[in-house]
Amino acid sequence: MRPSEVLTRATAYLERHGVDDARDSAEALMMTILSTDRAGLYARTDGLSTSEARTFGRALCQRCAGTPLQHLTGEQAFRRITVTVRPGVFIPRPETEVLVDVALEWLGERRESVVVDAGTGTGAVALAIADERSGSSVFATDLSAEAVELARENGARLGLSITVLRGDLLEPLPIELRGEVDLVVSNPPYMTAAEYEDLPADVRADPRLALVGGTHLHERLAAEAIGWLRPGGALVVEIGAEQGPEVAKFIEGSYEDVRIVPDLTGRDRIVVGRRQ
Numbered sequence: 101m102r103p104s105e106v107l108t109r110a111t112a113y114l115e116r117h118g119v120d121d122a123r124d125s126a127e128a129l130m131m132t133i134l135s136t137d138r139a140g141l142y143a144r145t146d147g148l149s150t151s152e153a154r155t156f157g158r159a160l161c162q163r164c165a166g167t168p169l170q171h172l173t174g175e176q177a178f179r180r181i182t183v184t185v186r187p188g189v190f191i192p193r194p195e196t197e198v199l200v201d202v203a204l205e206w207l208g209e210r211r212e213s214v215v216v217d218a219g220t221g222t223g224a225v226a227l228a229i230a231d232e233r234s235g236s237s238v239f240a241t242d243l244s245a246e247a248v249e250l251a252r253e254n255g256a257r258l259g260l261s262i263t264v265l266r267g268d269l270l271e272p273l274p275i276e277l278r279g280e281v282d283l284v285v286s287n288p289p290y291m292t293a294a295e296y297e298d299l300p301a302d303v304r305a306d307p308r309l310a311l312v313g314g315t316h317l318h319e320r321l322a323a324e325a326i327g328w329l330r331p332g333g334a335l336v337v338e339i340g341a342e343q344g345p346e347v348a349k350f351i352e353g354s355y356e357d358v359r360i361v362p363d364l365t366g367r368d369r370i371v372v373g374r375r376q
Contacts (some may be wrong), residue, residue, distance in 0.1 A: 101147050103130060110160055117164035125169050129159045132173045166301025178224040181231055183254045185222055188246045190310035192224035196287050198363045199338045200228045202370045203285045206334050211235035213282040216328070218269045218321060219243075221310065223251030223262065225285060230260045238262040241272050244307070269317070270324045277328060284325040287338040289313035295340075315343055318371075319350045326354050329375040336372045344368035 107126050114122035131141050133155050134148075148156065159172050170176045170185045178192050179200060185191050203225075207213050213236045217226035220240035230238045240262050242248050248266045255262045265272035270284070291311050296304070303311075318337055325335045335355060339347050344360040348371050352358050355373030363369035 103134070103141055103144050103148065106130070106148060106153075106156070110156070113160060114163065119163055125163055126160070128169060128173050129163065130156060133159065166305065168302040168305050171305065176222070176224070179228045179232070181224070181227055181258055181260075183222045183224050183227065184250065184257065186250065187305065188307060189244065189250050190221040190247070190306050192222055195363050195369060196225065196338060197228075198361070198369050199285060199287055199336065200225055200232075202361050202372055203229060203283060203336050204232055206336065206372065207233055207236070207283060210282065213237070214277065214280055215239070215283045215285065216241070216270065216273065216277075216281055218284060218286040219288050219310075219317075220251050220264065221247050221287075223254045223264065225287060226251070226262045226264075227254060227258060227260050229285070230255075230262050231258070239273060239277070240264045241267055241269065243268050244309070269321055270328055273328065279328070279330055281325075281328045282330060282333050283336065284321070284329060284333070285336045286317075286321055288317035288321065290315065290318070290338070290340045290343060315339075315346050315350070318343075318347045322350045322354065322373075326375060331375060333375045334372060335375070336370060338369060339371055341367040341369070344371060347371045348373075 110126040226240035358373040361370040
């Protein structure tokens with residue numbers, strides 16, 4: 101049976117089990133198993149070997165059981181880069197690309213900026229900024245040892261230079277950076293405990309610590325960042341869709357030009373403020 105025919109059946113199977121974007125999921129799984137791209141997949145005329153068919157079948161079952169697609173393929177595209185992902189570390193989401201948009205807009209054409217990504221996870225945000233603003237000194241922090249290791253691996257694999265430090269928010273930064281940072285950027289865990297309980301299984305596969313936090317970390321980060329930002333430096337944070345006014349209020353006490361930025365669907369997604 102040609103791969104295209106197998107894909108048609110696999111798509112129908114995923115749809116029956118309520119998997120979103122079933123065709124894309126089936127294609128991604130088969131491309132991973134066959135070590136090919138989409139063009140190669142549809143150009144192939146040979147059927148799957150017995151081993152490949154079994155591996156594909158297991159992957160489909162795992163996907164239907166709630167295993168994130170990214171944990172099965174081992175990667176996630178993010179802007180111009182693709183990062184390695186694995187269980188235990190938060191999977192970067194497409195909406196977080198807006199966070200990078202706002203950060204890059206604020207940096208403008210500066211080429212020697214100092215940028216800090218607090219709570220980096222896979223390193224996607226820090227690496228995207230390093231990729232699109234070469235010459236910047238990019239630091240990334242995370243409380244999770246697994247995340248720190250993975251972010252370092254992603255930087256090495258992509259050939260992008262970032263400094264990844266383990267610790268809580270801005271605490272692990274070198275003391276000489278105090279008052280010298282141009283931009284602090286973060287996608288902190290902002291879901292509430294109640295929201296977490298309603299999440300689908302593939303989202304709850306991410307560490308709870310990386311998902312649940314409400315606006316507590318936004319408030320902490322706004323207070324801590326003041327001591328690290330240079331005058332005129334900026335704080336850019338991702339938020340939940342209903343958190344804009346609350347987070348903006350935290351930031352307005354010590355920052356100016358505070359604004360809430362929507363994502364592509366029109367939902368509040370980012371709050372940005374400039375140190376007075």
